[in-house]
Amino acid sequence: MQHGILLAIVLGYFGLLLSIAFYTSRGATNESFFIGNRSSNWVLVAFGMIGTSLSGMTFISVPGTVAAGGLGYFQVVIGYLLGYLVVAFVLLPLYYRLQLTSIYAYLEQRFGGTAYKTGALFFILSRTLGATLRLYLVIKVLQKFVLADMGIPFEATAIAILLLILLYTYRGGVKTIVWTDTLQTTFMLLALGACVWYLFRKLEFPSVGTGWKTLSDYGLTQLFNYDPASPNFFLKQILGGAAITVAMTGLDQEMMQKNISVRTVGDSQKNVLVLSVLQAVVVFIFLILGGLLTLHAQATGAAISQGDDLFPTFAVNQAPFWITVCFLIGLISALFPSADGALTALTSSFCIDILGIRKPEAALSEQAQQKIRLRVHYSFALLFLFCVFIFREIDNGSLISTLLTIAGYTYGPLLALFAFGMLTRRSLHPKLLPVVCILAPVLCYVIKLHDKALLNGYTIGTELLIINAALTYIGLLLISGKPRTSPVSGNTVA
Secondary structure (H helix, E strand, O other), X not given: OHHHHHHHHHHHHHHHHHHHHHHHOOOXXXXXXXXXXXXXXXXXXXXXXXXXXXXXHHHHHOHHHHHHHOOOOHHHHHHHHHHHHHHHHHHHHHHHHOOOOOOOHHHHHHHOHHHHHHHHHHHHHHHHHHHHHXXXXXXXXXXXXXXXXXXXXXXXXXXXXXXXXXXXXXXXXHHHHHHHHHHHHHHHHHHHHHHHHHHHHHOOOOOHHXXXXXXXXXXXXXXXXXOOXXXXXXXXXXXXXXXXXXXXXXXXXXXXXXXOOEOOHHHHHHHHHHHHHHHHHHHHHHHHHHHHXXXXXXXXXXXXXXXXXXXXXXXXXXXXXXXXXXXXXXXXXXXXXXXXXXXXXXXXXXXXXXXXXXXXXXXXXXXXXXXXXXXXXXHHHHHHHHHHHHHXXXXXXXXXHHHHHHHHHHOHHHHHHHHHHHHOOEEEOOOOHHHHHHHHHHHHHHXXXXXXXXXXXXXXXXXXXHHHHHHHHHHHHHOEEEEOEOOOOOOEOO
């Protein structure tokens, strides 16, 4: 009976999303799909992007890190705050000044078509892997704790969810997602608040101070790691977090697609700064939730589930049914802001950056562009499905670390390309540029595989992205030529 109610809630939630999509996609054009006609409200974008930036990965994985590492993950979040400053005051003014629909068009203006397509392809690879990893995690939890008992196979769950995402994104694009993400972020935060409140009452803490002291007594509030040899050393985590934000937000078409849909650069900057603060607060609350879940397991004598299973095990098997409902709503609300936005951004990037359907020389009508866009949209949905099945085979039980490692390999070349373009005036050899961008991550993989032996006991953590970008940057220097363009505008220098 309860599983039937949960399934009905999921279907009702989808119905609400489809209603919003129908309303917001009326009169939709390719322009509204790609950048929302540059008319999005910055307040809505900032709030909705909390769900996009956090996703089901934060909802499930972050609480599971507390039992073993205390509040250590917040070191990375401190780095995020620094990275958002770079995004707001360095990258956004550049994007608006050049009036970009795709941010990778900057690379074309600066270095030519090869750099443009290389940057876009690395984004497509990065976002496809990241989005499908997040998608897989939520499908896994839904399957394990709700749908398996109803006899619904994993494959059917994955296909159904992707079909539903297609239904509400294929027409409206960014214009629809700005609104659906706002709704989904609201539900995710309400679910988080309800679970924290319930655990606080269940553990009978008379005040917030008492709860914090108890968490501290159990060693669950330790924040900074001062061991330089540890992958969680605070300086590594902070610098790595800053680089991750610059790359995964500022150089990511999905995240910037929403930002540049805002009317002015000033409003877009306000969006990013507000987002950075709200994201830090929300992640901190998720970490507190992880501490409370650990205390609850110890108080009840229950085994402390490891990693990604900690929160779902409590919400579905140990909490009252209303908490289960809140958890489920929060989970699916955390899923869709990352999956729908990624699908839309990947479609936009492939159509604009790789196929060039909006270039004047393509001479394609609005109708022809729409046909191509829909085919690409459906193709990426199939690719998502394939990747979800791959991740099921390689699941290691704590996917937040897997996500950050993947980002370290795939976003490094993007970070280096943009940095090289903005910090130097040199040109790049078009045929050797892709080679450098491929070889640098491969070299990083070899170094990380043998880091302790090669680096005298040093273990690489989140700074992998910085190392990858540095190696790529050095490679770009080696293949660079005489100065031909300005470091920002791309104009010819006399």
